[in-house]
Amino acid sequence: MDIAVDIKQYMTDCGQKARAASRILARATTGVKNNALLAIADRIEALNAELIKANQQDMEAGRAKGLDAALLDRLELNDERIAGMAEGLRQVAALPDPVGEISEMNYRPSGIQLGKMRVPLGVIGIIYESRPNVTADAAALCMKSGNAAILRGGSEAEHSNRAIAACIQYGLEQAGLPADVVQVVDTTDRAAVGELITMSDYVDVIVPRGGKGLIERISKDARVPVIKHLHGVCHVYIDDTADLTKAVKVAFNAKTQRYGTCNTMETLLVHEAVAEKALAELGPMYVEEGVELRGCGLTCKILNGISEATDEDWDTEYLAPILSIRVVKDMDAAMEHIHQHGSGHTESIMTEDIGRARSFLAEVDASSVMVNASTRFADGFEYGLGAEIGISTDKIHVRGPVGLEGLTSQKFIVIGDGHIRT
Numbered sequence: 001m002d003i004a005v006d007i008k009q010y011m012t013d014c015g016q017k018a019r020a021a022s023r024i025l026a027r028a029t030t031g032v033k034n035n036a037l038l039a040i041a042d043r044i045e046a047l048n049a050e051l052i053k054a055n056q057q058d059m060e061a062g063r064a065k066g067l068d069a070a071l072l073d074r075l076e077l078n079d080e081r082i083a084g085m086a087e088g089l090r091q092v093a094a095l096p097d098p099v100g101e102i103s104e105m106n107y108r109p110s111g112i113q114l115g116k117m118r119v120p121l122g123v124i125g126i127i128y129e130s131r132p133n134v135t136a137d138a139a140a141l142c143m144k145s146g147n148a149a150i151l152r153g154g155s156e157a158e159h160s161n162r163a164i165a166a167c168i169q170y171g172l173e174q175a176g177l178p179a180d181v182v183q184v185v186d187t188t189d190r191a192a193v194g195e196l197i198t199m200s201d202y203v204d205v206i207v208p209r210g211g212k213g214l215i216e217r218i219s220k221d222a223r224v225p226v227i228k229h230l231h232g233v234c235h236v237y238i239d240d241t242a243d244l245t246k247a248v249k250v251a252f253n254a255k256t257q258r259y260g261t262c263n264t265m266e267t268l269l270v271h272e273a274v275a276e277k278a279l280a281e282l283g284p285m286y287v288e289e290g291v292e293l294r295g296c297g298l299t300c301k302i303l304n305g306i307s308e309a310t311d312e313d314w315d316t317e318y319l320a321p322i323l324s325i326r327v328v329k330d331m332d333a334a335m336e337h338i339h340q341h342g343s344g345h346t347e348s349i350m351t352e353d354i355g356r357a358r359s360f361l362a363e364v365d366a367s368s369v370m371v372n373a374s375t376r377f378a379d380g381f382e383y384g385l386g387a388e389i390g391i392s393t394d395k396i397h398v399r400g401p402v403g404l405e406g407l408t409s410q411k412f413i414v415i416g417d418g419h420i421r422t
């Protein structure tokens with residue numbers, strides 16, 4: 001049989017199984033779902049060595065293929081990241097279950113009671129690259145929010161994803177839930193993605209996590225609603241009222257704490273009144289850390305020997321130890337730069353002026369806007385969501401880190417006592 005036919009049938013089977021499993025999961029109690037999550041967490045910790053061994057196969061293959069440092073960083077599993085996966089599962093288990101929550105109940109003039117009930121979306125397809133921890137995070141959030149999941153990881157993480165999938169299947173079995181509640185697509189054929197994003201009969205929403213090229217392709221070709229962000233060009237603006245001790249610490253952390261993430265700062269904006277002092281301190285710190293600096297004309301005068309930034313630099317998500325720096329006239333100029341070049345992901349201001357802080361919060365258009373904090377906090381785990389299924393820069397249906405509530409919808413409920421409309 002033609003491989004394309006095989007893939008189509010395989011994905012159709014996945015969709016049919018997921019739809020059937022979603023109906024069973026929708027009836028599951030919070031306790032049953034939590035039991036599954038805790039069993040998966042225990043299994044992941046128990047099989048730590050096996051997970052690392054599987055991941056090493058992927059890392060070796062990735063190096064042989066010439067994957068860059070940022071992709072290898074995303075791909076790697078170590079003791080800390082495996083412990084983080086288990087902790088994320090336990091945090092999700094500890095969170096309130098949104099499914100079935102009733103709100104806004106009130107009486108209408110007709111005598112009926114009207115309210116809203118939170119319900120699962122149904123079946124969620126998740127397409128992701130590199131990071132194998134997404135397999136556990138996505139499974140946890142989908143399961144707790146009552147959604148069946150079809151997970152399609154990248155070929156570069158094939159062995160890691162299979163090892164984590166085995167832990168998920170173990171936890172589902174322990175809790176008495178169907179194995180099809182979480183399916184990890186067991187083929188690296190790219191045709192599987194094309195099928196998944198067009199299966200509107202079986203899949204209710206697609207969540208792509210990966211590079212800009214992947215997300216643009218998914219958004220263009222999908223026949224299923226997509227929750228997405230294209231890229232993360234994040235900024236920190238140091239105002240002339242900033243506490244420079246705080247500002248230096250935050251600006252350094254926002255860039256260097258981890259390079260290959262969408263909430264890493266890619267451009268630093270500095271008020272001209274404090275630029276010389278702030279950059280004289282920050283410049284050597286970045287250079288010592290191995291960060292390549294690219295700056296505007298004024299920045300190049302302050303920091304001798306750095307490259308001049310191009311127009312392309314201001315729009316680039318480096319995901320690497322490269323930073324663009326621009327000196328700006330004032331906060332309005334900083335916000336205009338963000339408006340022109342930001343991706344709507346995360347923006348931060350360093351200021352001690354409460355009025356400017358409020359203006360920045362109100363006027364900057366991004367899924368997360370911060371005052372005196374590192375952009376690296378824009379993360380589901382840090383926001384108390386337990387984990388995240390992605391960070392949405394859309395404005396409908398959910399924005400920012402997508403946790404449990406973002407994977408549900410609401411329906412109106414009406415309670416009467418034989419009421420009829422007259």
